Amino acid sequence: MIEVLKKVQLLSGLSEKQLRKLEEISILKQYTKGKIIFNPSQKAEGFYILLKGKIKIYKTKKGKEQILRIFSSPVFFGEAASFTGENFPVWAETLEDSKILFISRKQFLELMREDPEIAIKLLTIMSKRLIYLTNLIESLSLKDALSKVSFYILKKVEETNNNEIEFRTNIVAMQLGLTKETVSRVLSKLKLMEVIKKDGNKVKILNKKALSELSE
Amino acid sequence: MIEVLKKVQLLSGLSEKQLRKLEEISILKQYTKGKIIFNPSQKAEGFYILLKGKIKIYKTKKGKEQILRIFSSPVFFGEAASFTGENFPVWAETLEDSKILFISRKQFLELMREDPEIAIKLLTIMSKRLIYLTNLIESLSLKDALSKVSFYILKKVEETNNNEIEFRTNIVAMQLGLTKETVSRVLSKLKLMEVIKKDGNKVKILNKKALSELSE
DNA sequence: CGAAGACTTGAAATAGATCAAGCGTTGTGG
DNA sequence: CCACAACGCTTGATCTATTTCAAGTCTTCG
Structure with a gap:
């Protein structure tokens, strides 16, 4: 599994030791196609790494569905709610059979304090996601x-x-x-x-x- | 000015010494109402702190304007583009006469390496902004x-x-x-x-x- | 006081949604 | 291996929310 973790952009700079630690603190789950990973009624206690498969992140209102993103492995998601500790603002659902790792916020914060470069890397990725959403708003409304x-x-x-x-x-x-x-x-x-x-x-x-x- | 800096959520944990350093490396600009602070043709070399005044962040397309946010002082902005180093994805314009501080990415990265808690605080704020945009998409499209x-x-x-x-x-x-x-x-x-x-x-x-x- | 700007209201135009029916492809079970 | 149900795609007809255009009123501020 360590080989897969290395492919996740966020984690690419981690040492073997750190990755092994991450493996220890994480929980692996398997989902078949069309399963809900989380929804807006759940409080976020951590975030997810999609090791294998494909997911969609979306919002709903009166039955209408607006897809925000589609992610293919390997990638991490659910990080925004994880940091605020509030409920997830969106739904996450598998589009294919998927393998997903769950990592608790607390443990990951520790990892970042040990190695601040991870935090800086995460900032860059979240910046890109902010810009992505900004562009999505442009194309949805203009x-x-x-x-x-x-x-x-x-x-x-x-x-x-x-x-x-x-x-x-x-x-x-x-x-x-x-x-x-x-x-x-x-x-x-x-x-x-x-x-x-x-x-x-x-x-x-x-x-x-x-x-x-x-x-x- | 240090007193004002302390009021910025992101910087509230910094020591007097760090704040003084920040003051040193920053550039103060004054804008009258209705002035453009940056636009999508500019490359982001750093980010901004709004010390006094009010601004709007928006996208344009064929003359149509979509406001993403309105910020009142004190607050920082332009951070997403700053971290990716690409062009700003949006326009920023003053809605009132404003005092704005510019801080270069490079210098701020240094500050974060010195004190990783700043990076973690920034992550929390960016998470909130991600969630804000997520909710904006919901209300714009659903x-x-x-x-x-x-x-x-x-x-x-x-x-x-x-x-x-x-x-x-x-x-x-x-x-x-x-x-x-x-x-x-x-x-x-x-x-x-x-x-x-x-x-x-x-x-x-x-x-x-x-x-x-x-x-x- | 008068002009400029912001807000309101109406009528017409329009983009996209909704409803409905038919078509094509795919995959599953007999 | 075929049949046919299920699903996704297409196309047409109508409907509707919002935009656009236009004119008029109200506000405010030099």
Whole structure:
């Protein structure tokens, strides 16, 4: 397991000894697809490391669901609530069978006091998450459906360095704060404009320039 | 000035000596109302402490403006971009005449290595900001106009511990991702329902229970 | 006092949601 | 290996909340 822990950005600078200590103080849980890891009625006593699998972090209101992030292993999550010690502000749910490590706040604080560089590394990661949310707010509140979808595809292409990306209408809709119907219609438009091509659950970019103009 | 620095939550645990050091390495700037402190074309070399005054943090897209936060002194801001060293993701602008301190990232990192408790304190504050943005996303994407405005008023009342709050249609609209007309109409409805009373730029809560039901 | 700015109100326009029906793909059990 | 149920996707028609445009009123402050 130590090999997996090393791959988590936050923990990459830790010594073998520290990692072994971390392994000791952590609790391993297995989840099948579609299971809730935590929800807003729970108090956060620590945070989680996703060793294997995929999860979604989301908010709900009157049955409506807004996905904030989708994380693939290895990555950690639940840290914000962990530090304030309040309830989780969001839901976390597995999208695939997953292996997840739980680490208590108290123990992790100790680790940070021993090695302040971890705290500084964590600050950098949380800064990135703040900026991510800032950009999410921009695209949720200032863009129209066509821009949102175009921007989404473009960002995915850049992230994965591949101009063919996975695209599930339903999931994308929830990330963009739209309905599946709207996303489907926008996608048809983009196909008609010959900006993209769709093949099963894959989307291929045909005209990147046009796409980036649409996403402004 | 040291007295003011002590009032900043982040710095409240620092010794006199550390504060004096901080004062040495910082640069004081004065801004009149309506001035831009930074914008997304600037690279972040450090962060800011608002000693006196009021600022807004916002995003823009095609002339539309989405306010993310309004800060009153004393408080620090710009820290997320500062840690990643990238461009600021947002605009910062004074809403009143303000006194602002600039502190370079490098110097502050030194301070944190000397005293890891500062890093931990900063983590807590950034956690709160993450949660704040998470909740902002909820109210921007999952609520309708009536809920948004009700929720806004309710939160303001709780924050200020006063059941009469300042309310400027235009500013509130931009914080809620609505137009001033929509906010004005919602407010009229709330007045008609005898949930609130408006008097100049003050809103007084008449029926808190009804308001909290509307804000769900 | 008058002008500029902030707020209100109405009518029309519109983007996206919702409702409904049909289509295609996939995977499971007989 | 086929059949068919289940699920995701598409497309059309309608509905609705909010925006936009426009005009008028109120406020305040030099």
